[in-house]
Amino acid sequence: MSKCTAITRGGTRCQGVAIDSSGLCYSHHPDKAEARRRRASKGGRRGGRGRPVAELGALRDENARIRQRLLDGELLPGVAAVAIQSLNCDIRAVATTLKAKEQEELIERLESLEEALGQRKEQRRHGAA
Numbered sequence: 001m002s003k004c005t006a007i008t009r010g011g012t013r014c015q016g017v018a019i020d021s022s023g024l025c026y027s028h029h030p031d032k033a034e035a036r037r038r039r040a041s042k043g044g045r046r047g048g049r050g051r052p053v054a055e056l057g058a059l060r061d062e063n064a065r066i067r068q069r070l071l072d073g074e075l076l077p078g079v080a081a082v083a084i085q086s087l088n089c090d091i092r093a094v095a096t097t098l099k100a101k102e103q104e105e106l107i108e109r110l111e112s113l114e115e116a117l118g119q120r121k122e123q124r125r126h127g128a129a
Contacts, residue, residue, distance in 0.1 A: 004028055034115070038108070052098050056091065063087050 004014035004025035016025025026032050063084065070080040 038111070052094050052101075055094050059087055059090055059094070 002018045002023065004016040004018050004027075005023040006014040006016075006025070006028035008014055014025060014028060016027055018024060019026055019029060022029060024030075027036070066075065066080055066083050066087070069075045070077065075083075
């Protein structure tokens with residue numbers, strides 16, 4: 001594995017691993033600039049896939065605690081009902097978030113496929129000329 005030949009902003013040599021014969025890593029390779037830009041634009045807006053699952057687990061646990069408190073006589077039925085309704089709203093919000101993330105991933109995949117198709121058409125155009 002060869003090291004990246006790029007020089008960082010700090011004036012030192014990049015420690016990344018070169019991805020092809022260009023001698024550049026993913027972060028410095030000019031062919032990857034658009035992909036880097038797309039990923040960077042998402043910034044911290046996306047959580048990992050594990051986040052919604054953890055949130056659902058926490059909501060399930062809270063539901064169980066409310067149910068147990070109701071059965072133990074610590075909560076009035078009306079209070080427990082309102083608390084459970086609130087949890088249901090949270091669960092719907094998590095489900096909506098998951099659907100939105102799935103849509104973002106599908107859009108990203110579609111854009112990638114369209115880009116690859118465009119590059120193929122461009123190569124054919126130049127190859128046939």
